Amino acid sequence: xxxxxxxxxxxxxxxxxxxxxxxxxxxxxxxxxxxxxxxxxxxxxxxxxxxxxxxxxxxxxxxxxxxxxxxxxxxxxxxxxxxxxxxxxxxxxxxxxxxxxxxxxxxxxxxxxxxxxxxxxxxxxxxxxxxxxxxxxxxxxxxxxxxxxxxxxxxxxxxxxxxxxxxxxxxxxxxxxxxxxxxxxxxxxxxxxxxxxxxxxxxxxxxxxxxxxxxxxxxxxxxxxxxxxxxxxxxxxxxxxxxxxxxxxxxxxxxxxxxxxxxxxxxxxxxxxxxxxxxxxxxxxxxxxxxxxxxxxxxxxxxxxxxxxxxxxxxxxxxxxxxxxxxxxxxxxxxxxxxxxxxxxxxxxxxxxxxxxxxxxxxxxxxxxxxxxxxxxxxxxxxxxxxxxxxx
Numbered sequence: 001x002x003x004x005x006x007x008x009x010x011x012x013x014x015x016x017x018x019x020x021x022x023x024x025x026x027x028x029x030x031x032x033x034x035x036x037x038x039x040x041x042x043x044x045x046x047x048x049x050x051x052x053x054x055x056x057x058x059x060x061x062x063x064x065x066x067x068x069x070x071x072x073x074x075x076x077x078x079x080x081x082x083x084x085x086x087x088x089x090x091x092x093x094x095x096x097x098x099x100x101x102x103x104x105x106x107x108x109x110x111x112x113x114x115x116x117x118x119x120x121x122x123x124x125x126x127x128x129x130x131x132x133x134x135x136x137x138x139x140x141x142x143x144x145x146x147x148x149x150x151x152x153x154x155x156x157x158x159x160x161x162x163x164x165x166x167x168x169x170x171x172x173x174x175x176x177x178x179x180x181x182x183x184x185x186x187x188x189x190x191x192x193x194x195x196x197x198x199x200x201x202x203x204x205x206x207x208x209x210x211x212x213x214x215x216x217x218x219x220x221x222x223x224x225x226x227x228x229x230x231x232x233x234x235x236x237x238x239x240x241x242x243x244x245x246x247x248x249x250x251x252x253x254x255x256x257x258x259x260x261x262x263x264x265x266x267x268x269x270x271x272x273x274x275x276x277x278x279x280x281x282x283x284x285x286x287x288x289x290x291x292x293x294x295x296x297x298x299x300x301x302x303x304x305x306x307x308x309x310x311x312x313x314x315x316x317x318x319x320x321x322x323x324x325x326x327x328x329x330x331x332x333x334x335x336x337x338x339x340x341x342x343x344x345x346x347x348x349x350x351x352x353x354x355x356x357x358x359x360x361x362x363x364x365x366x367x368x369x370x371x372x373x374x375x376x377x378x379x380x381x382x383x384x385x386x387x388x389x390x391x392x
Contacts, residue, residue, distance in 0.1 A: 006048065006050055006051035007051060009223045010047040012230050013047065014044055015230065017037065031089045039082040045075050046076045049072040050072050050076075052128040052129055054068065055068040058071065059126055059128075066126055068128075078107065078111065083155050083156060083187060084100075084103045085103055088100045091162070114147060118144055121140030121144065122141070123138065132145050132149075132200065133197075133209070133210070133214050133215075136200075136205060149197050152194045153198070156191045156194070157188070159184075163187065164188075174239070175239030179232050179233070179236050179239075182232035182235060183228070184232075186224075186225050186228025187225065189221055189224050190221065192221030193219075193225065196213040196218040197213070199213055200212075200213040200218075249283075251366060254370060255287065255290065258368055259369075261332060261333060261336055261372055262289070262297070262336065264336070264340060265293050265340070271292040271293060272292075273292075297336065301353065306327045310326075310327035322367070329368050
């Protein structure tokens with residue numbers, strides 16, 4: 001079980017990293033996407049380096065006892081800087097470059113300080129799990145521990161406060177607000193990692209042994225913070241796709257009356273396509289079926305009936321789109337009846353069809369489908385009479 005929490009947390013971060021790298025490849029110049037990618041990469045690297053098996057491997061391969069400690073601390077400090085840079089770019093966009101650069105330079109100095117203090121100190125006894133509390137009172141090494149913990153605490157606190165304050169802004173809504181709230185809560189919980197370790201170190205200075213805070217409680221804070229950080233970063237991405245899928249499913253349902261109107265024709269002429277298993281392509285499938293049906297029905301579309309219906313509806317509503325939809329719905333309904341009854345075609349060979357390219361657009365088809373469901377839609381008997389009158 002040693003290091004299991006670290007590796008699980010790392011796996012969650014890799015999931016988010018994989019999704020964001022794909023976005024970054026298409027928008028390499030976007031500083032916000034770069035900041036997200038770096039944050040997830042550093043966070044995952046920090047969990048891997050902090051796992052006891054990894055600590056032992058680094059120390060053994062390098063031949064330097066506890067070398068894994070300053071390396072891990074440097075990565076955690078870089079992650080802290082990435083949190084601040086992410087919020088700066090999220091809030092200010094490209095205009096935040098100067099502020100972001102200042103944070104990067106400040107934390108680079110801290111990382112250099114971590115390396116210097118480790119080199120000056122004496123940490124010859126390997127400690128894979130309780131390095132922070134064991135060496136809390138050691139000259140230079142203790143200062144190094146406090147330096148990285150305070151830098152981490154400051155960064156996640158500022159990031160959390162900024163995120164939550166921004167999320168409560170009335171101008172921020174929807175998935176962005178949810179993302180900021182999740183990220184803010186996650187980073188505030190992440191502060192528990194450094195707070196618990198600082199308390200354990202303080203207890204060590206006072207002569208008490210509270211190592212369990214650093215070895216048991218602190219990893220839990222870090223793991224939960226990692227989960228919420230990934231969720232916060234990915235919420236806009238996931239939300240965008242969920243919203244799109246919901247919109248497509250709604251459009252798919254709204255097209256159902258029009259497809260039902262054409263269903264008999266599609267079956268008789270073997271034009272009806274088998275519905276695919278994946279709901280992600282149901283809208284495209286239904287739209288293709290409707291196109292096939294309308295294409296086969298073109299010769300039976302009565303232009304006179306269309307014009308009469310359009311003028312009547314326009315005089316009532318003065319709405320061009322609504323009148324057009326009602327006219328197309330009436331004409332299509334009449335055409336399906338005429339075609340099924342074996343009546344002569346309304347459009348001769350070589351004559352232009354009533355349907356134009358714009359009539360096959362998705363938004364127009366949705367309006368036509370909705371017009372077919374209205375209480376005053378044309379019934380089969382009425383459509384036949386209207387078609388007969390228009391050709392008389």
